[in-house]
Amino acid sequence: MAPPRAYWKGSLKLSLVSCPVLLYPASTSSEKTRFHMINRETGNRLKQQMVDAETGDIVESEQKGRGYELKKGEYVEIEKKELEAVQIDSNHTIDIDSFVPRDEIDKRYLNNPYYIAPDGKAGADAFAVIRDAMKDQDRVALARIVLTNREHIIAIEPLGKGLLGTTLRYPYELRDEADYFEDIKTPKISKDMIELASHILDSKAAHFDPSKFKDEYETALKSLVKRKAAGKPVKVAEPGEKRDNVINLMDALKQSLKGGKGSAKPGRHAPTRRAAPRRTAKKAHRSTARARKTG
Secondary structure, three states: OOOOOOOEEEEEEEOOEEEEEEEEEOOOOOOOOOOOOEOOOOOOEOOOOOEOOOOOOEOOHHHOOEEEEEEOOEEEEEOHHHHHHOOOHHHOEEEEEEEEEHHHOOHHHEEEEEEEEEOOOOOHHHHHHHHHHHHHHOEEEEEEEEEOOEEEEEEEEEEOOEEEEEEEOOHHHOOOOHHHHOOOOOOOOOHHHHHHHHHHHHHOOOOOOHHHOOOHHHHHHHHHHHHHHOOOOOOOOOOOOOOOOOOOHHHHHHHHHOOOOOOOOOOOOHHHHHHHHHHHHHHHHHHHHHHHHHO
């Protein structure tokens, strides 16, 4: 089997110690089912073309350029040579700046994973020294690297015989959680409910095992394509019956602990039936308010 093609080639540098390395993407989407846009009349595949937003004319590749929008509809054109002139030291070097404790890295900053391997025998010793020193310290190296014309911060840690590099997002790429959590209420929850929920958590305790991850949608897509290609009929599933979300939380917790579905069906428990008068009272209040407004 031929070795995979390297995504990036350069040097891994720690102070005055450096070694040639290769970078490979650690993830792939090639196995996912993909669809192409086709002409339904001819069955031919469609291709995309760039069109001038004002004139509607098709723009050929030699006419395409890059522009930065200064204000609405006004662009400054940036030439390819001008972009290449913005040279960054990390263009062909992974320069380690610091080592930080592994547990201090906020998971929200993690982006894309890469495998880092030595390039040839020349730098194998230096590579091993850097890798094994990091194993002893249980720290993650933070370095800079240029990928697709952009500089990234990359976190590097030992992985088997090689290294795992994970690009990190910059702070300006993350949204502030306060914008989404600010309106979350803080209800008073009884101690009994918390204890029941804790027991449920304990009953579902397991170890991280990605081999158990099943992409059910991908499986369904493959089955759909297979049936269509074979000329077999495809049954469209009926939409499921929409259930009332009004349930009693304590009953749901108790049922979950017994191995139930985790959601009590409405109408089986007295607390659920008591929910109806509250809704009726709310409707009555609205009717009274409308009557006052009309009067």
